[in-house]
Amino acid sequence: MINFKTLSLLFVLTGIVNVACGSQKTLVKNDTLPDNPTGVFQKEAYFKKINANKSKEDYLTAKIKCVVSMDGKNTSTSGHLRMKKDDVIQISLLDPIAGLLELIRIEFTKDMMLMVDRYNKKYIYVPYDQVDFLKKCDIDFIALENLFWNHIFVPAKQQAEPEDFLFETTESSEPVSGKEVRLKYVDEHLTYCFTTSQEEKRLVETLITGNRDKESKFAFQYNDFKPFQGNDFPNEMVMSFIMGSKNASLSFILSSVKNKSGWETRTKIPTKYSKEDPERIFRSIMGPN
Numbered sequence: 001m002i003n004f005k006t007l008s009l010l011f012v013l014t015g016i017v018n019v020a021c022g023s024q025k026t027l028v029k030n031d032t033l034p035d036n037p038t039g040v041f042q043k044e045a046y047f048k049k050i051n052a053n054k055s056k057e058d059y060l061t062a063k064i065k066c067v068v069s070m071d072g073k074n075t076s077t078s079g080h081l082r083m084k085k086d087d088v089i090q091i092s093l094l095d096p097i098a099g100l101l102e103l104i105r106i107e108f109t110k111d112m113m114l115m116v117d118r119y120n121k122k123y124i125y126v127p128y129d130q131v132d133f134l135k136k137c138d139i140d141f142i143a144l145e146n147l148f149w150n151h152i153f154v155p156a157k158q159q160a161e162p163e164d165f166l167f168e169t170t171e172s173s174e175p176v177s178g179k180e181v182r183l184k185y186v187d188e189h190l191t192y193c194f195t196t197s198q199e200e201k202r203l204v205e206t207l208i209t210g211n212r213d214k215e216s217k218f219a220f221q222y223n224d225f226k227p228f229q230g231n232d233f234p235n236e237m238v239m240s241f242i243m244g245s246k247n248a249s250l251s252f253i254l255s256s257v258k259n260k261s262g263w264e265t266r267t268k269i270p271t272k273y274s275k276e277d278p279e280r281i282f283r284s285i286m287g288p289n
Contacts, residue, residue, distance in 0.1 A: 046181065047162035049201040054151055057229045058085045059261045062254040066093060069249040081148075081254065086110075088265045089148055107267050110141045113278075114267060123269050124278045147220050150203055150234055152194045154185055169198070180204070186211070200225075202232065217242050229259050 060083045067076045077096035083089050093104040107114040116123045128140050146153035154160045165183040179198040184191065188211075195205040206220040218241050222234035237252040 043162045043165075043167055046167075046201070047165075047183075050152065050196055050203065053200070053202045053231055055149060055228060055231050055233050057259045059083065059259050060149075060228075060233070060257065061260040061263065062257040064091075065253040065255075067249075067251045067253075071248075081252065082263055083145075083148060084261075084265055085145070085149070089144060090265075090267070105267055108141055108144050109266075114269075116267060116269060116273070121270070121273045122276050123273050124276050125269070126278050147206060148237070150222050152183060152196075152203055152206075153192075155187065155190075155192070165194075170195075200232075224253075226257070228257055233257060 060081070062081045064079050064081050065076065066079055067074060069075075075096065077093055078099050079091065079093040079102075081089075081091055087109065089108040091104075091106040092102050093106075095101045095103050101118075103117075103119050105114070105116040105118070107116075111127055112125060113128060114123065114125045140156060142158065143153060143155055145151075152160055152165075154164050157164075165185055168182040168184065170180045170182060181196045181198050183194040183196065185194075186192075191209050191211055193205075193207040193209070194203055195207070196203050202222075202225065204222050208218045210216055219239070221238040221240065223236040223238065224234060225232040226235050227233075235254040235257065237254075239250050239252075241248055
């Protein structure tokens with residue numbers, strides 16, 4: 001059985017964790033959703049509209065305000081998010097007091113995960129397939145990139161297709177939210193649920209749950225959509241994790257969102273920094289299984 005401590009470790013390590021707080025929804029219909037005058041839901045047409053609303057740009061840079069909540073305590077700081085499609089995701093977190101010096105750099109590339117702790121002069125640099133919890137949870141660059149770019153995805157698959165999913169419609173418990181359409185994908189261990197707004201035709205939440213342990217959840221929520229190069233992009237991302245009584249949260253609030261290239265897409269590690277064993281650090285964070 002998948003241990004959901006492993007699903008949280010990546011986000012505990014990088015400060016990217018959040019309380020799962022999706023709204024309650026009621027199932028209305030399955031596979032016969034009203035999306036056109038005939039009253040018959042067209043999977044391919046709806047999926048095409050969702051894809052049409054995705055950002056088409058190759059680069060995104062933004063200033064970020066980060067709010068981390070863990071064990072009832074809140075910590076906030078500022079930083080930067082930089083992304084190049086099919087290549088890299090960089091998150092830079094600054095000193096929360098002065099807000100000038102970089103303390104943490106997290107970098108995800110196609111095959112490697114890097115975290116640089118500039119305060120303690122240490123770093124982790126490891127392939128995804130050599131980190132046990134990443135392998136167990138199907139976390140790779142494809143999954144991470146789609147989460148941060150607000151895309152629907154199938155684990156380890158470059159391009160998702162409508163036939164990959166079971167489609168459901170829901171009524172939100174909040175009247176202002178209106179109808180939503182869920183796209184579900186189930187593999188051996190996990191269920192991926194992508195909630196989309198039927199009116200705006202865009203992804204508003206990705207929820208991952210265990211097929212055996214349904215009380216443990218990881219959610220990636222998207223709010224405050226604003227124009228970005230011809231399409232809308234979420235200017236607030238909320239990452240959530242809950243496992244029994246344990247929960248943690250992190251919100252990214254984006255500003256100055258730009259399609260900007262010309263920045264260093266790979267982080268250079270200073271020679272005096274020491275390399276750390278990621279599994280040892282993960283065990284020290286979460287304690288015994």
